[in-house]
Structures are given as C-alpha cells and as structure tokens.
Amino acid sequence: KHTTIINAVxxxxxxxxxxxxxxxxxxxxxxxxxxxxxxxxxxxxxVKSDVAKAALEVKLKHAxxxxxxxxxxxxxxxxxxxxxxRQMQLMCDILVHDSKSSACLxxxxxxxxxxxxxxxxxxxxxxxxxxxxxxxRKTTQKFNGIRIKRHLVIRPEMCQSCGKRIRFGKMAxxxxxxxxxxxxECKLKFTSGCSVATPTGSTAQDQVPxxxxxxxxxxxxxDCVAEIERxxxxxxxxxxxxxxxxxxxxxxxxxxxxKTPLVLSKVSDIHVVCGLLKDFLxxxxxxxxxxxxxxxxxxxxxxxxxxxxxxxxxxxxxxxPKANRDTLAFLMLHLHKVIRSPRCQMDQNNLAxxxxxxxxxxGMSEPSPNTIMxxxxxxxxxxxxxxxxxLSNMVxxxx
Numbered sequence: 001k002h003t004t005i006i007n008a009v010x011x012x013x014x015x016x017x018x019x020x021x022x023x024x025x026x027x028x029x030x031x032x033x034x035x036x037x038x039x040x041x042x043x044x045x046x047v048k049s050d051v052a053k054a055a056l057e058v059k060l061k062h063a064x065x066x067x068x069x070x071x072x073x074x075x076x077x078x079x080x081x082x083x084x085x086r087q088m089q090l091m092c093d094i095l096v097h098d099s100k101s102s103a104c105l106x107x108x109x110x111x112x113x114x115x116x117x118x119x120x121x122x123x124x125x126x127x128x129x130x131x132x133x134x135x136x137r138k139t140t141q142k143f144n145g146i147r148i149k150r151h152l153v154i155r156p157e158m159c160q161s162c163g164k165r166i167r168f169g170k171m172a173x174x175x176x177x178x179x180x181x182x183x184x185e186c187k188l189k190f191t192s193g194c195s196v197a198t199p200t201g202s203t204a205q206d207q208v209p210x211x212x213x214x215x216x217x218x219x220x221x222x223d224c225v226a227e228i229e230r231x232x233x234x235x236x237x238x239x240x241x242x243x244x245x246x247x248x249x250x251x252x253x254x255x256x257x258x259k260t261p262l263v264l265s266k267v268s269d270i271h272v273v274c275g276l277l278k279d280f281l282x283x284x285x286x287x288x289x290x291x292x293x294x295x296x297x298x299x300x301x302x303x304x305x306x307x308x309x310x311x312x313x314x315x316x317x318x319x320x321p322k323a324n325r326d327t328l329a330f331l332m333l334h335l336h337k338v339i340r341s342p343r344c345q346m347d348q349n350n351l352a353x354x355x356x357x358x359x360x361x362x363g364m365s366e367p368s369p370n371t372i373m374x375x376x377x378x379x380x381x382x383x384x385x386x387x388x389x390x391l392s393n394m395v396x397x398x399x
Contacts, residue, residue, distance in 0.1 A: 058373070059369060062369035062372060062373070063369065066369065069366075157172055157181050158181070159172075159181065159182045159183050159186055162182075162183065162186050164183075166181070166183060171184055172184070216322050216323040216326045216327070217323075217326050217327050217330045218280070218323075218327065220255060220262075220276070220277075220280055221277060221280065221281075221327060221330065221331070222330070223262065223264055224264065224273050224274075224276055224277040224280075225277070225330070225331075225334045227264040227265060227267075227270070227273050228270060228273055228274060228277070228334070229334065229337060230265075231270060232270040232273070232274070233337060233338065233341040233343070233344060234341070234343045234344075235270055235271070235343070235344065236343060236344065236345055237344070237345065237346065238270075238271075238274060238338055238341075238344045238346055239274050239278070239338070239346060239351065239354045239355070240346060240350060240354060241271050241274075242271065242275060243269060243271035243272035243273070243274055243275030243276070244269070244271075244272060244275070245275075247267075247269070247272045247275075248272055248275040248276050248279050251267070251272065251276045252276060252279060252280075255276075278354075278355075278358055281355075281358045281359060282357075282358050285365070286361070286365070287358075287359060287360060287361030287362070288320075288324050288327060288328050288331075288359050288361075289316075289320065289324070289328075289359070289360060289361070289382075290320065290321070290324060291363055291364060291365075293316050293319060293320065294360070294361070294362065294363035295363055296312065296315075296316045297313070297316055297360065297382050298360075298363075298375070298378050298382060299312075300312035300313050300316065300382075301313075301378060301381040301382045302378065302381070328359070331355075331359070335351055335355070338351065339351065349380070352379075352380035352381075353380055356376075356379030356380040356382065357375075357376070357379055360375075360378075360379040360382045361379075362375050363375075
C-alpha cells in the first residue's frame with residue numbers, strides 16, 4: 001500500500017515535469033516560428049532595397065556623366081571667352097599703338113578703343129604658340145574643288161609651299177581641309193596633295209570632300225576600315241576590346257591638326273585603330289541616322305510586323321543624306337566581314353551592343369538620363385534587327 005502511494009506521488013511529479021518540458025518546447029517553437037517569419041520579411045525588404053539601390057546608382061552615374069559634360073562645356077566656353085578677349089585686346093593694342101593704324105581712326109573710334117582698353121585691365125601678354133592666328137575679312141572660295149579660305153594675317157605665318165614668311169597685314173590662303181597656309185600665288189602648289197581633315201563635332205556630310213561623287217565616305221573611316229580588314233580580321237574580340245584612351249586621343253589630335261597624313265600601318269595595336277573609328281563616329285555632331293530620322297528608326301524597330309518594319313526602314317534610309325547613307329552602307333559591309341570571321345568571335349549581337357550607341361545614338365544632342373536608359377535597349381535592335389535582317393536591308397537597299 002505504501003509502495004502504491006509512493007509510485008502515485010512519483011508519477012504525479014514526473015507528469016508535471018514532462019508537462020513543463022512540453023510547454024517550454026512549445027514556447028521555443030513559437031519563438032523560432034516568429035524569428036523565421038521576421039527573417040523572411042527582412043529578406044524581402046533587403047531585396048527591395050538592393051533593387052532601389054541599383055536604380056539610384058544608375059541615376060547617380062548618369063547624373064555624374066551629365067555633370068562632367070556640363071563642366072567640360074563650361075571650361076570650353078571660358079577658354080573661348082579668354083581667347084577672344086586676348087584677341088580683342090591684341091587688336092586694340094595694334095590699332096592704338098601703331099602709328100599708321102591710329103592715323104586712320106577718328107576721335108570716336110579712339111574713344112571706344114580707350115574704353116575697351118580700360119575695361120580689359122591694360123595690356124595683355126600674348127604667349128607664343130604654334131596655333132595659327134587669323135584676322136578679319138575672311139572669304140571662302142573653291143579652287144579645283146577644294147575649299148580655300150582667304151584672310152588677313154595678324155601674326156607672321158610660314159608659307160607651306162615656298163617656305164617664306166607671310167608678313168603682318170598681308171593676304172594668305174588656308175585650305176579648310178588640311179589647314180595648310182600659303183601665299184595666294186602659291187596655292188597651286190599645295191592643293192594637289194591636300195588631305196581631308198575636319199574638326200570634331202561636324203556631321204558625316206561635312207567630313208566628306210566636296211569633290212567626291214560616289215561613294216561619299218569620310219577619309220578617316222575608309223582608312224581605318226582598310227587597315228582593320230588588312231590585319232585585324234584574325235584578332236579576337238575586335239571592337240569589343242578597348243584600344244586605350246591615350247593612344248586613341250593622340251591619333252585623333254594628329255588627325256585634327258592635319259599637318260601630316262595618318263599612317264595607320266605604323267600603329268602596332270589594331271584595337272587602337274578600332275577605337276579611333278568608334279571615337280570618330282561618337283564625336284560627330286549628330287549620329288549617322290540623323291536627329292530628324294532617329295525617331296523613325298526607333299519606332300520601326302519596335303513594329304511587330306516584319307514587312308512593315310522593313311518598309312519603314314527602307315524609306316528612312318532613302319531619306320538620309322547621301323554621305324550618311326554611303327557611310328552607313330560602307331560600315332555595314334565592313335561589319336559583315338567581321339561577323340564572317342570566325343577568329344574575331346564577334347557575332348551580330350556583340351557588334352550591335354558595340355555600335356548601337358555609336359551609330360544610332362539619340363534623337364537630340366543633350367539627352368536626359370531617362371532618354372539614355374530608354375534608348376539603350378532599342379539601339380541594338382535598330383542596328384541588327386532580327387539577327388541581321390536590317391543589316392542585309394541596308395546593304396542591298398543602298399546598292
């Protein structure tokens with residue numbers, strides 16, 4: 001009987017302890033469940049924050065790019081302003097201090113010059129430079145199909161033909177293509193070997209010599225393409241591998257100066273030549289498809305019907321300026337060769353991503369960040385729509 005009572009007491013105590021353990025486990029399980037739910041919620045918040053962060057980083061990048069563009073423009077405007085101010089001060093000094101010039105001025109003109117001299121803060125020291133300085137009474141004319149500019153010299157220049165100096169106040173001629181300066185009577189000696197070189201910021205139409213009839217392709221593009229096809233079609237990652245900003249910039253400066261023709265065969269790295277070609281297209285004042293037809297090309301690439309899309313494309317290509325059309329066809333034929341080269345490993349999609357922003361560009365000179373993001377997805381479609389359909393249309397439609 002006592003044993004039964006003891007067993008009952010022990011069973012009651014053990015049962016109570018077991019119930020307590022079960023309650024503890026249940027409480028812990030609920031806390032674990034709550035922690036898992038909290039963890040899931042915070043993971044979702046983390047994903048959303050990562051997406052928002054990525055979007056903000058893209059906006060920040062475009063904002064920085066826009067800021068860099070605006071700063072460069074500001075520096076350029078300030079430099080131009082200072083340059084023009086120095087030139088005006090120089091002309092003022094010449095007119096005021098030169099006895100022959102001042103004798104031709106009346107009192108009102110002398111008063112205006114004195115006022116300008118006082119505003120300018122005195123004399124301006126002009127540093128010697130290799131840049132050519134030109135003055136007033138500029139006229140442009142054509143000679144043997146080459147555009148020649150006549151101007152008065154305000155600083156001594158060297159005639160590139162006879163080697164003699166062109167004195168102050170004398171007339172001189174300058175080729176608008178190769179920038180060669182000469183006496184008017186010496187212009188016959190340098191027009192035959194003129195090499196076309198025009199400043200960056202022009203259009204494809206401006207980059208073509210007026211004497212050419214067909215095809216109208218800028219000389220730099222033709223030279224770069226010829227050199228790339230000569231020794232670059234076996235190069236892996238052609239146009240995708242960067243050529244280096246510094247050597248490309250040096251080549252561009254030499255081309256713009258136009259003193260000597262570019263010898264691209266001496267450039268050891270073919271990727272630098274590719275970079276020069278892309279840089280030339282990127283720095284045109286407007287893309288090859290022009291601002292006027294940009295929207296037409298972009299909308300045509302989004303049409304669901306292929307026949308309608310091709311018809312709109314053909315019509316838009318026909319409306320391009322002749323130089324743009326010839327240059328576009330020339331580039332498309334060249335890119336066909338790059339695609340067909342197995343060693344380049346550059347298919348249509350890769351070239352579309354590379355040349356889409358360069359050839360297609362945007363519909364305005366200063367696109368907003370939203371426009372840049374929107375156009376980035378459509379530019380490759382315009383370049384090589386439906387695995388080369390547009391490429392073939394351009395080539396066959398322009399022949």
